[in-house]
Amino acid sequence: MKILNIKYIGVIALLMTFSSGAMAQTDDVLPQRKQAIDSLALEKVRDLSKYISIIGDKETAYSEANRVMDRAEELFAPDSEMGVSSLTTEEVEYYKVRKYFERLMALNYDNVKISWYDIHYISDLEKQPDGKYVGVVTVYQRFEGTSDDGLNYKDTTKKDITIYVEKKKTQISGRTIEFWDVMLGDIRVTETSS
Numbered sequence: 001m002k003i004l005n006i007k008y009i010g011v012i013a014l015l016m017t018f019s020s021g022a023m024a025q026t027d028d029v030l031p032q033r034k035q036a037i038d039s040l041a042l043e044k045v046r047d048l049s050k051y052i053s054i055i056g057d058k059e060t061a062y063s064e065a066n067r068v069m070d071r072a073e074e075l076f077a078p079d080s081e082m083g084v085s086s087l088t089t090e091e092v093e094y095y096k097v098r099k100y101f102e103r104l105m106a107l108n109y110d111n112v113k114i115s116w117y118d119i120h121y122i123s124d125l126e127k128q129p130d131g132k133y134v135g136v137v138t139v140y141q142r143f144e145g146t147s148d149d150g151l152n153y154k155d156t157t158k159k160d161i162t163i164y165v166e167k168k169k170t171q172i173s174g175r176t177i178e179f180w181d182v183m184l185g186d187i188r189v190t191e192t193s194s
Contacts, residue, residue, distance in 0.1 A: 041163045041182045049116035056112040069101040083189035092189045109145035133165040158191040
């Protein structure tokens with residue numbers, strides 16, 4: 001059982017509050033829980049945005065970047081992949097999350113600036129046969145890389161992030177509590193422009 005990140009405890013407590021009576025009877029996300037789940041999903045996407053910015057920043061110390069990579073990996077479901085695109089090719093390459101972060105940290109620029117904006121749901125949560133719910137959040141990523149020797153690259157990428165919502169259990173004061181949690185999945189590139 002994974003230790004819960006302190007930052008998300010408040011939202012998870014809210015999800016457990018909404019869950020207390022009805023959880024035993026249903027595996028459905030009830031409307032009063034959906035808003036809390038949506039908030040948690042968007043908060044995790046915003047956190048990922050901050051983590052990517054820190055990892056890509058050439059001023060970030062190696063030890064700090066590794067610590068942030070560990071935190072960022074905790075946001076993802078196992079075996080998730082992240083897409084990488086470029087204006088110079090139409091091909092999109094996909095890497096496991098940790099490999100993506102390592103490549104980001106090793107980019108051959110002296111300065112890297114990465115920002116995400118216009119973060120929003122594009123699909124509502126849909127229940128899957130395995131009981132999980134799946135939705136999609138879209139973000140736009142602005143990437144700017146510059147080198148002291150004059151190398152300059154900029155692009156904007158539209159990305160779709162798969163969101164998984166599933167029921168989990170944790171122990172609190174000897175009691176098993178069920179709650180809904182959100183994990184990020186694959187991040188697919190849907191468009192790259194200058």
